[in-house]
Amino acid sequence: MEKTDETGALRRAPSQKRSQERVERMLQAATALIEEGGSDAMRMGEVAERAGVSIGSLYQYFPDKGAIVRTLAERYNAEGRACIAEGLAGVRDMDGLLRAFGGLIDTYYGIFLAEPVMRDIWSGTQADKALRDIDLRDSRANGELLAEAWQRVARNNDGDDIRRKAFLVMSLGEATMRLAISVERAEGDALVADYKAMALREIGNA
Amino acid sequence: MEKTDETGALRRAPSQKRSQERVERMLQAATALIEEGGSDAMRMGEVAERAGVSIGSLYQYFPDKGAIVRTLAERYNAEGRACIAEGLAGVRDMDGLLRAFGGLIDTYYGIFLAEPVMRDIWSGTQADKALRDIDLRDSRANGELLAEAWQRVARNNDGDDIRRKAFLVMSLGEATMRLAISVERAEGDALVADYKAMALREIGNA
DNA sequence: TGCAAATGTGAGGATTGCTCATATTTAGTG
DNA sequence: CACTAAATATGAGCAATCCTCACATTTGCA
Numbered sequence: 001m002e003k004t005d006e007t008g009a010l011r012r013a014p015s016q017k018r019s020q021e022r023v024e025r026m027l028q029a030a031t032a033l034i035e036e037g038g039s040d041a042m043r044m045g046e047v048a049e050r051a052g053v054s055i056g057s058l059y060q061y062f063p064d065k066g067a068i069v070r071t072l073a074e075r076y077n078a079e080g081r082a083c084i085a086e087g088l089a090g091v092r093d094m095d096g097l098l099r100a101f102g103g104l105i106d107t108y109y110g111i112f113l114a115e116p117v118m119r120d121i122w123s124g125t126q127a128d129k130a131l132r133d134i135d136l137r138d139s140r141a142n143g144e145l146l147a148e149a150w151q152r153v154a155r156n157n158d159g160d161d162i163r164r165k166a167f168l169v170m171s172l173g174e175a176t177m178r179l180a181i182s183v184e185r186a187e188g189d190a191l192v193a194d195y196k197a198m199a200l201r202e203i204g205n206a
Numbered sequence: 207m208e209k210t211d212e213t214g215a216l217r218r219a220p221s222q223k224r225s226q227e228r229v230e231r232m233l234q235a236a237t238a239l240i241e242e243g244g245s246d247a248m249r250m251g252e253v254a255e256r257a258g259v260s261i262g263s264l265y266q267y268f269p270d271k272g273a274i275v276r277t278l279a280e281r282y283n284a285e286g287r288a289c290i291a292e293g294l295a296g297v298r299d300m301d302g303l304l305r306a307f308g309g310l311i312d313t314y315y316g317i318f319l320a321e322p323v324m325r326d327i328w329s330g331t332q333a334d335k336a337l338r339d340i341d342l343r344d345s346r347a348n349g350e351l352l353a354e355a356w357q358r359v360a361r362n363n364d365g366d367d368i369r370r371k372a373f374l375v376m377s378l379g380e381a382t383m384r385l386a387i388s389v390e391r392a393e394g395d396a397l398v399a400d401y402k403a404m405a406l407r408e409i410g411n412a
Numbered sequence: 413t414g415c416a417a418a419t420g421t422g423a424g425g426a427t428t429g430c431t432c433a434t435a436t437t438t439a440g441t442g
Numbered sequence: 443c444a445c446t447a448a449a450t451a452t453g454a455g456c457a458a459t460c461c462t463c464a465c466a467t468t469t470g471c472a
Contacts, residue, residue, distance in 0.1 A: 012418090016469070019419065044460065054421045059461060123338070132329070136388055164393065168382070168400050175381035176374070182342055187370065194374050202404055218449095222438070225450065250429060260452045265430060 009070045011063040023061050025051040030068045034117045039069050066128040069121060073131060076118050077138045083107060084142055088149040097153050098200050101146070105173065105196045112177045119181055122174070139174060143167030154206045162206055169199050215276045217269040229267050231257040236274045240323045245275050272334040275327055279337060282324050283344040289313060290348055294355040303359050304406050307352070311379065311402045318383045325387055328380065345380060349373030360412045368412055375405050 014020045029050035033042040044065055048055045062068050087104045091097045112119060122135070147166035154162060176195040180188030220226045235256035239248040250271055254261045268274050293310045297303045318325060328341070353372035360368060382401040386394030 014419090016418070018469085022419090043458095055461080056421050056463085057419075060419070063461095065460070132388070136385075139385075164396055165400055168385070168397050168404075171385050172378050172381055172401075175378055179342075179345075179374070179377050182338070190370055191374050194371055195378075198374075198404065198408055201407065220450090222449070224438085228450090249427095261430080262432085262452050263450075266450070269430095271429065 009063075009067045009074070010061050011059075011067075012061060014061060019061075022051070022053055022057065026053060026058055026061070027068065027071065031072065031117055034069075034072075034120050038120050042068075066130060069128070070131055070134060072117060073121050073134055076115070076121070077134070077141075080108065080111070081138070081141055081145070084145050088145055091149045091153065094153045094204060097149055098204060100149070101203060102196055102200060105192065105199070108173070109177060109180065109192050112181060122178060123181070135174075139171045140167060142170040146170060150203060150206065156206055158206075165202065165206065169202060173199065215269075215273045215280070216267050217265075217273075218267060220267060225267075228257070228259055228263065232259060232264055232267070233274065233277065237278065237323055240275075240278075240326050244326045248274075272336060275334070276337055276340060278323060279327050279340055282321070282327070283340070283347075286314065286317070287344070287347055287351070290351050294351055297355045297359065300359045300410060303355055304410060306355070307409060308402055308406060311398065311405070314379070315383060315386065315398050318387060329384060329387070341380075345377045346373060348376040352376060356409060356412065362412055364412075371408065371412065375408060379405065 010023075014023050026047060029047045030042060032050065033046055042065075044058060045055055047068070048058045051058070062071070084104055087100050087107070088097070091100050121131070143163065143166040146169065147163040150162050150166055151157060151159060173195065176192055180191045182188075183191070216229075220229050232253060235253045236248060238256065239252055248271075250264060251261055253274070254264045257264070268277070290310055293306050293313070294303070297306050327337070349369065349372040352375065353369040356368050356372055357363060357365060379401065382398055386397045388394075389397070
């Protein structure tokens with residue numbers, strides 16, 4: 001049976017307190033290394049050394065290098081999802097939805113700018129199909145959250161249509177963030193603003 | 207002095223006819239291998255073997271594995287750019303632009319569906335910063351082409367604004383394609399249609 | 413205390429991108 | 443044709459790195 005939370009990527013769940021702390025140290029070491037040089041330059045031996053752990057222990061919990069990155073990715077995703085759920089929870093009418101969505105974009109962009117690890121992971125610098133699947137599932141989940149609020153306030157209430165559009169809007173939001181952090185700051189800001197206007201028009205239209 | 211065409215990624219330009227043909231065979235072998243298992247599973251030794259060439263010859267022309275992928279990517283990009291330039295060349299009014307752009311999206315989507323190598327390269331499965339730069343430059347160039355036509359027919363003619371929006375529209379177009387080929391066909395088609403409607407509204411708005 | 417299960421270790425196997433000293437082929441010249 | 447220099451071709455092997463596995467240690471528990 002698979003666990004559904006972030007530990008799903010683990011080879012073996014640490015049951016004792018000591019090993020739980022060790023796994024946490026491994027993830028912290030990995031985070032630090034990704035901050036310094038990106039996940040591509042992160043070496044498994046270095047992760048083990050920084051965590052004060054043998055290479056064997058590392059592989060006892062993480063089946064491969066990608067699993068570490070995936071675990072971190074799912075943590076960030078879970079945080080983001082919670083943030084989106086909270087932002088959309090109290091939405092009662094279209095105007096509220098538009099304001100909430102606009103605020104979420106700004107928040108997300110701020111996080112993207114501030115979190116080098118998140119940037120690295122989602123910048124396409126990972127040759128890992130499993131990571132793309134995680135990305136896709138995340139967009140779907142976020143799309144569902146948006147669709148839920150959207151359907152509550154839409155005039156024209158075609159469910160499938162709105163769910164699909166919500167999925168697209170969320171996916172393109174991520175794409176815009178990736179694009180924005182690849183160019184100089186001022187242009188990135190303007191691109192995000194353009195996307196936001198476009199997305200709001202799309203939402204307000206239904 | 208750098209060459210500006212696709213051979214810019216080469217370590218040494220083949221000047222004799224024999225070596226030109228060999229380089230072409232290397233690229234063909236690489237294409238076949240990517241079609242079979244993706245660029246990640248492509249082995250340099252296998253490329254050399256299939257091309258009927260030694261591993262040393264391969265590295266005489268391509269500085270590293272990524273350079274082969276990059277060379278192929280730039281070929282596809284050049285084709286796409288030519289297609290876009292042609293499609294937008296005769297645009298005289300807003301209505302013509304909207305029709306031309308819509309047609310280009312369909313064409314591009316068709317190519318994406320039909321070309322496994324292009325799909326593989328642009329599916330984010332490449333741990334290569336240089337490839338992301340190529341992607342970015344391609345979107346910029348395509349954005350310039352769109353902006354040129356757009357400015358000709360726009361009522362509100364703010365140059366920088368239109369150029370940036372054209373860049374965004376093109377980038378999100380690529381992102382939509384990537385998304386569309388990651389889901390089942392029917393949903394992908396619908397997503398592309400949604401994007402198209404959104405982009406056309408954005409263009410018609412300026 | 414004793415034992416089984418959980419956890420920890422690190423030398424080394426295996427893969428693979430890439431180099432370099434050497435050999436062969438081509439183009440050009442007298 | 444003979445000769446030379448530049449271009450091109452070769453593949454054994456180096457270096458880096460992910461990951462395994464046989465064995466050692468620690469923990470929970472009766």
